[in-house]
Amino acid sequence: MKNNINQTIEQLRDSFYKISQYIGENPELGHEEYKASKILTEELRKHGFRVELGTAGLPTAFEAIYDSGIPGPNIAFMAEYDALPELGHACGHNLIGTMAVAAGIGLSKVVNSCGGKIYVYGTPAEETRGGKVTMAEQGVFDHLDVAMMVHPFHRNEKSGSSLAMDAIQFEFFGKSAHAAGSPHEGINALDAVIQTFNSINALRQHVTPDVRIHGIIPEGGKAANVVPDHAIAQFYVRAENRSYLDELVKKVKGCAEGAAQATGATLEISDYEFSYDDMRTNLALSDVFTENLVQLGIEGSTIHEKGSGGSLDMGNVSHVVPSIHPYIQICNEPHACHTHEFREAALSDQGFEGLILGAKCMANSAYDIMTSPELLSKIKKEFSILK
Known part of the structure; x- marks a missing residue:
């Protein structure tokens, strides 16, 4: 046959x-x-x-x-x-x-x-x-x-x-201001994105070897002399199994939440692709x-x-x-x-x-x-x- x-x-x-x-x-x-x-x-x-x-x-x-x-x-x-x-x-x-x-x-x-x-x-x-x-x-x-x-x-x-994978988007909202004339009046959403990246990079030391976290900044402002009031970071977060990935994602989200608190920006978290x-x-x-x-x-x-x-x-x-x-x-x-x-x-x-x-x-x-x-x-x- x-x-x-x-x-x-x-x-x-x-x-x-x-x-x-x-x-x-x-x-x-x-x-x-x-x-x-x-x-x-x-x-x-x-x-x-x-x-x-x-x-x-x-x-x-x-x-x-x-x-x-x-x-x-x-x-x-x-x-x-x-x-x-x-x-x-x-x-x-x-x-x-x-x-x-x-x-x-x-x-x-x-x-x-x-x-x-x-x-x-x-x-x-x-x-x-x-x-x-x-x-x-x-x-x-x-x-x-x-x-x-x-x-x-x-x-x-x-x-x-x-690898199990979640595709996570962090969208930060701040307040625009003239970056030279009145920066103290602004809330920098891009700073929150950068702080998120830095925090995630620090997290890498404390994850299992199978983990992969990689991201981009699809939006980070329009002009250098304007405090960005809107910025977006997108990450793929991967691990060998779903149970550990779920734990890891909580920590990754915590990095973004901490960045929002540190900068004064507000944060919206979403999945931009399927898990x-x-x-x-x-x-x-x-x-x-x-x-x-x-x-x-x-x-x-x-x-x-x-x-x-x-x-x-x-x-x-x-x-x-x-x-x-x-x-x-x-x-x-x-x-x-x-x-x-x-x-x-x-x-x-x-x-x-x-x-x-x-x-x-x-x-x-x-x-x-x-x-x-x-x-x-x-x-x-x-x-x-x-x-």
Whole structure:
């Protein structure tokens, strides 16, 4: 049956190539991915999937279902297809979205022999206000037994962890005055921002090594001779797990509150993007994926362990359902994601071969789960313990 899955994906490689190139050459920002969503869902409908658009109230999200009509596991593949400002698909989401669709279609050709349902979820805006966060909060994934996606990279890596992240905005309001003629009449909002940065920098000595705090000042005044009455600081605050991050965020907010008191400014705190939970890789599921990767010709010695790095909205999914987020090699040079070089790699022939490999591996792994109740039980048992 796995040969049938792989043959289907090979037979449709021209269609998948056109889709991935089209999305790559027509980059759309988060929640604006109308072209990408349309071409992906059209391909799924063509192969018998029932498609519903606007999942969880997100216009460019979708849920595609192929139901064998036979009781069995509910397996989901996650599609991403948003681009980055100015850089386009420099994180390879043109490959991720098409890969999920290819895996779903490949598996659909054999699922009637084993039973179960196949879901392909279109999840917009991973780079900013991640669609998976909203979808997870609204219970879209609660019925699933397994969820998986594959991310392009410069080498093959097992699914690992990611950092939980909050995106926090500190907006300070002061009082304007002439900076030379009457500075004593002003309240400097920019001073409050600078004091916040200084306090957070002092905090760094007293946090665990996994913590990452990085920020910018998107607004700090209009003219040097006017005391700024309005200033904004935005921070990403990250840690290995959600519980510690919640404690850390209280301290970071305390830094801003202290700065407001010290300067006399007033403070408003908000989240300017969605919060991401840490990625909880299901090791039993990850082992299945790695075994299939080896079966498809990848040497086990070239599959690296993945540590914690950035933040993913797939992390939110992993708190709801057993999940993996491994990485597939699409280039030989160690190009970092979110660069022009990685964008070109995602449009290259080698990048497309990574797409095909990832799609086969996900579909084959799903087939293993659908045909082995013992394996599914092992995956679920691990998830219940971690949860």
